[in-house]
Amino acid sequence: MPTKITYASTGDPLDVLYLENYDMPEPDKNEALIQMIAAAVNPVDINIVQGKYPLKVESPGYEGMGKVLKVGPEVKNLKVGDHVIPVVYAGTWRTHLTLPEESLFRIPESLNVPEGATLHINPITMYTMLKEFVKLGPEDTVIQNGANSACGVVAIQMCKAWGIKNVNVVRDRPLIDDLKSFLKSLGATYVFTEEEIRKTDIYKSGELNNPILGLNCIGGSSATSIMRHLSDEGVLVTYGGMSLEPVIASTTALVFKNIRLDGFNTTRWYNKEENFAKLPKIMNEIVDMVLEGKLKAPPHVLVDFLSYKEALRNTLTPGGMIGKKFILDFRNLSSKM
Numbered sequence: 001m002p003t004k005i006t007y008a009s010t011g012d013p014l015d016v017l018y019l020e021n022y023d024m025p026e027p028d029k030n031e032a033l034i035q036m037i038a039a040a041v042n043p044v045d046i047n048i049v050q051g052k053y054p055l056k057v058e059s060p061g062y063e064g065m066g067k068v069l070k071v072g073p074e075v076k077n078l079k080v081g082d083h084v085i086p087v088v089y090a091g092t093w094r095t096h097l098t099l100p101e102e103s104l105f106r107i108p109e110s111l112n113v114p115e116g117a118t119l120h121i122n123p124i125t126m127y128t129m130l131k132e133f134v135k136l137g138p139e140d141t142v143i144q145n146g147a148n149s150a151c152g153v154v155a156i157q158m159c160k161a162w163g164i165k166n167v168n169v170v171r172d173r174p175l176i177d178d179l180k181s182f183l184k185s186l187g188a189t190y191v192f193t194e195e196e197i198r199k200t201d202i203y204k205s206g207e208l209n210n211p212i213l214g215l216n217c218i219g220g221s222s223a224t225s226i227m228r229h230l231s232d233e234g235v236l237v238t239y240g241g242m243s244l245e246p247v248i249a250s251t252t253a254l255v256f257k258n259i260r261l262d263g264f265n266t267t268r269w270y271n272k273e274e275n276f277a278k279l280p281k282i283m284n285e286i287v288d289m290v291l292e293g294k295l296k297a298p299p300h301v302l303v304d305f306l307s308y309k310e311a312l313r314n315t316l317t318p319g320g321m322i323g324k325k326f327i328l329d330f331r332n333l334s335s336k337m
Contacts, residue, residue, distance in 0.1 A: 034069065084106050124282065126151055141189075143213075144166070144217075146216075161187075300327055
């Protein structure tokens with residue numbers, strides 16, 4: 001029987017989320033019935049359950065991958081057996097769902113589960129920020145904090161694929177050299193801790209041009225530090241605020257360097273018709289990068305769907321350190337229900 005993770009009121013996800021059975025949905029004439037294969041656990045999902053986002057959903061889950069079980073009579077480009085990902089907030093933390101054809105993107109069956117389940121939010125976010133705010137060339141540099149986050153590792157790989165130098169900032173931690181080596185293996189030009197980036201002389205020495213684009217998911221002093229390294233006319237794009245501290249720009253940054261501050265929200269971007277129309281082209285390019293080995297899934301852990309609380313507990317490790325991406329795995333569910 002179909003099963004979903006749901007909630008009756010907002011609060012601590014570990015307290016308010018529970019499993020519930022429901023009737024098998026029937027697709028409308030322009031819809032497809034999807035059986036979920038895997039679904040990622042993202043911070044936005046946690047925030048919705050906590051009530052931090054003004055959005056109430058039947059079941060959390062922004063992204064995931066599934067298989068088409070049935071199609072309505074007006075569906076033209078999908079067939080039973082196709083692997084698909086939703087490109088809208090679909091509530092993917094459930095075994096079965098229906099969506100209009102235009103809200104689904106068909107993916108090759110050769111994509112493995114970690115890549116397929118994380119193909120949507122982070123790759124689209126980083127693709128858009130790297131492409132639409134500044135026209136980047138081979139002499140340009142990008143700087144980002146939270147570089148070991150799921151978004152951060154995507155940005156590194158895209159920069160490598162496109163020949164863009166990148167400076168990456170992470171929080172200090174045990175085994176920091178292992179983390180630096182991992183990020184460099186993905187294509188990071190430089191990796192610094194928050195303390196090291198304040199003292200670096202790579203720009204003064206001429207090794208790199210000052211970054212023209214900064215990507216900020218932390219806020220607070222980390223964002224301020226990123227801003228200091230931007231070139232004149234540089235752009236800082238904020239897409240998250242993990243520190244819960246505001247982004248503060250100095251007078252020097254705004255008046256004398258003419259730094260521009262922008263924000264990016266994936267949902268808001270999707271809500272513009274002209275952007276949604278570009279989505280198939282962007283997704284095809286991202287899929288090609290995956291198939292060519294240029295874009296790999298972030299560090300991840302597959303967790304059985306029924307053990308969802310394990311994924312919730314570990315989405316962010318204690319102290320705000322960015323951990324691995326947790327992915328709910330539905331493939332063994334039928335034998336356990």
